[in-house]
Amino acid sequence: MTLKRLCRSTLENISHVARNTYVLTFRSHFLSHGVSAGQFLEIKVPQCSDILWRRPFSIHNIDPENDLVHVLFHAIGRGTTVLSMLEIGEGVEILGPLGNHFHYDEHLEEAIVVAGGLGIAPFMLMKRELRQRDIKMQLFYGVNSSDHFCALDQFADYATLHLSTDDGSRGYHGVVTDMLIPYLENLSENASKSLFVCGPTPMLRTVQTIAQQYNIAAQVSVETIMACGFGACVGCAVPMKHPVPGKKEYYLACKDGPVFHMHEIVFDD
Numbered sequence: 001m002t003l004k005r006l007c008r009s010t011l012e013n014i015s016h017v018a019r020n021t022y023v024l025t026f027r028s029h030f031l032s033h034g035v036s037a038g039q040f041l042e043i044k045v046p047q048c049s050d051i052l053w054r055r056p057f058s059i060h061n062i063d064p065e066n067d068l069v070h071v072l073f074h075a076i077g078r079g080t081t082v083l084s085m086l087e088i089g090e091g092v093e094i095l096g097p098l099g100n101h102f103h104y105d106e107h108l109e110e111a112i113v114v115a116g117g118l119g120i121a122p123f124m125l126m127k128r129e130l131r132q133r134d135i136k137m138q139l140f141y142g143v144n145s146s147d148h149f150c151a152l153d154q155f156a157d158y159a160t161l162h163l164s165t166d167d168g169s170r171g172y173h174g175v176v177t178d179m180l181i182p183y184l185e186n187l188s189e190n191a192s193k194s195l196f197v198c199g200p201t202p203m204l205r206t207v208q209t210i211a212q213q214y215n216i217a218a219q220v221s222v223e224t225i226m227a228c229g230f231g232a233c234v235g236c237a238v239p240m241k242h243p244v245p246g247k248k249e250y251y252l253a254c255k256d257g258p259v260f261h262m263h264e265i266v267f268d269d
């Protein structure tokens with residue numbers, strides 16, 4: 001397990017990459033080394049004394065040669081709006097790396113990645129890891145409208161893309177999971193493959209059903225609302241499937257996850 005640390009870092013770059021969506025680039029030797037896809041960081045929102053809790057973000061990518069770490073985020077509320085207005089050179093306090101990460105079976109030949117919206121965030125680092133291991137990457141990526149797509153050129157240099165939009169402005173017109181079934185139908189029985197999933201809850205629920213139907217292993221990164229990020233506040237409970245009907249048990253997304261075997265989780269609304 002990687003030790004977490006509170007790091008003072010500086011913002012090296014900020015870029016607007018899609019509608020309301022930004023990439024922050026920080027310089028940190030510690031955070032750009034020895035981290036894995038699925039792990040996350042908690043970033044303190046600067047100059048906002050009333051926003052107490054740091055905000056959690058997946059590690060989007062790293063550039064260890066230059067000590068850089070990238071976070072991709074959607075400006076959705078107060079904290080993320082402030083982060084979208086950071087200026088290059090500004091100091092930022094980051095806690096990380098936090099949580100566990102995706103695992104690759106040693107015989108894995110093909111990673112079938114399913115991302116909905118900002119659920120794409122952890123998969124750039126995964127692309128780097130898959131390339132290093134020579135594992136093929138199929139990327140099923142759905143968004144509301146084409147101006148929400150992020151980093152398609154960067155993914156396309158390694159992954160095979162299967163794109164969808166809810167409004168039909170690019171790729172398949174409909175939800176991303178519609179494209180998954182025909183793909184799985186035509187897969188060779190012998191290929192060693194696994195699903196890797198991140199996105200909104202309705203999408204996760206559908207992929208869980210599909211994974212069960214096709215008997216294919218699936219790992220999911222959940223984005224439950226969090227506070228402390230390291231198991232102290234019990235604010236990020238995720239219901240787990242329990243063999244005894246009516247009995248409830250919970251994982252903590254920050255400490256036990258955020259990556260889980262998909263069949264272990266109950267996806268509540």
Ligand SMILES: Cc1cc2nc3c(=O)[nH]c(=O)nc-3n(C[C@H](O)[C@H](O)[C@H](O)COP(=O)(O)OP(=O)(O)OC[C@H]3O[C@@H](n4cnc5c(N)ncnc54)[C@H](O)[C@@H]3O)c2cc1C
Nearest residue numbers: 055056057058072073074077078079080121223224225258
């Ligand atoms: C492990 C993990 C990894 C994440 N990775 C990313 C990422 O890479 N990129 C990214 O853009 N976002 C990511 N998120 C979600 C991100 O943390 C929230 O969008 C962010 O904290 C919102 O902060 P805010 O102050 O702007 O919103 P607030 O003002 O606090 O809330 C605004 C709205 O956002 C909703 N919201 C708050 N937290 C979350 C959450 N965790 N998930 C979904 N909606 C939320 C609130 O319910 C509310 O409707 C991740 C969350 C977790 C737990």
Ligand code: FES
Nearest residue numbers: 227229231234254
């Ligand atoms: S966020 Fe505090 S226990 Fe998970």
